[in-house]
Amino acid sequence: MQSMTGYGRASAAADGREITVELKSVNHRFLDINIRLYRSLGFLEDTIRTKLQGALSRGHVDVYLQYKNTREDARDVTLNEALASAYKRAFDKAAEVSGLSSDIALSHLIAQPDVLTLSEREEDQEAVKALLMEALGKALTELIAMRGAEGERMKNDLLAHAELLEEIVGKTAALAPGVVTEYRDRLRQRMEELLKEVPLDEARLVNEVAFFADRCAIDEELARLRSHIEQFRDMLLEEQPVGRKLDFIVQEMNREMNTIASKASNKDVTAQAVEGKSEIEKLREQVQNIE
The missing domain is CATH 1.20.5 (Single alpha-helices involved in coiled-coils or other helix-helix interfaces)
Structure with missing residues (x-):
């Protein structure tokens, strides 16, 4: 798994020419490449863009290029x-x-x-491109290595948060049956207090409890959350870019947890929902920087 944050720098030199390439990348929804070149080296832009597009899928990448030509034939001095x-x-x-x-x-x-005019001679484009590919290849390798190391750290962190979220789901599931029981006992007590001299209508009590149980049931939401967590873990182990898919799964997790929070009529369930939303937000923040 790759992060979208990284840095790489490398140089290549031959026959009096030297190129230094510096790459910096940060998170972005798509692959956004910003290349800064001297106007005289504009012919290199397509080569740089094609190389980066073949190696990266997401991230904002800034490309800085420094070029030196110390050859005797690099410049002309003209007398007017x-x-x-x-x-x-x-x-x-x-x-x-x-x-x-x-x-x-x-x-x-x-x-x-x-009276005297100094001018740059036209560059040998093939020689310059060969140097560029050498320096760019090394810088890109360094960038990808850094993105990979950061991605591995993020993967371990995400797995830890996913485990905490799974524990919260388990605690919420354990609390769920007690919510209906607690409501039934409270309702029975209240009805008995209000109808002290009138026999309690057991059928009506059962209907009210059944209606409440249906309205506050969170079994389906908990099942989907468990499924999302399992999918999330599996995606973290994939070798292809998964940032967009992870972002979608986290949105679905948040949707289910919001539903649980809205249905909760028990302070303990509400507390678990709040904890769950906090863990999901941590996942969301981290996922934004995954390629």
């Missing part, structure tokens, strides 16, 4: 001959007008704006 000549003529004219000697040096001339 026309502009240099214009500056030279302007300097000579200034010397003539001022009556001063022209002491212009070559260093003065080439220091003028736009």
